Amino acid sequence: MKLDKVKNEMIEVGLITLYFFVCFTIFMVIKKLLLIQYQITYYGWATAIIGALAMGKVVFLIDKLPMHRWLEKLRPIREITIKSVIYTGITITVSIIEKTVHFYLDEDQGSWNHHLFGGQKIALFLAHGIYLYLCFIAFYFFQYLDRHVGREVWFDNMMRKRD
Structure with a gap:
């Protein structure tokens, strides 16, 4: 078992x-x-x-973790959007922490803001955040389908269409 x-x-x-x-x-x-x-x-x-x-x-x-089970009681669009925002926020926060650690370990220290967001870095940082948010939206959409429709249903339907 x-x-x-x-x-x-x-x-x-x-x-x-x-x-x-x-x-x-x-x-x-x-x-x-x-x-x-x-x-x-x-x-x-x-x-x-x-x-x-x-x-x-x-x-x-x-x-x-049971901390976000309350989200499953919301409408699907709200559940998916809120989970995506939370996970994107967590990922961006971890990324900022990681870059901050690299900043303090680097011997050639300049400004923290410039190290994280200086020059063209802010555009790339925002692009990563937006793309990650879209990845989470799609992930939680498929997870919602899996939870409510069932994996067997959509795999069986896909296999039937091929025959």
């Missing part, structure tokens, strides 16, 4: 990780295409892989 639960949870973490890997890979490709015009080569595979692994684990663990 416990083995089945572990297997199901591993599959769930794997699917969440795969979803975020696809999202981060799409963002990496867009970033790479935008940087081509400036003749800047960009390789973000490691970032996409590590980010997806971290995001998959964190989202899975936070979703298991």
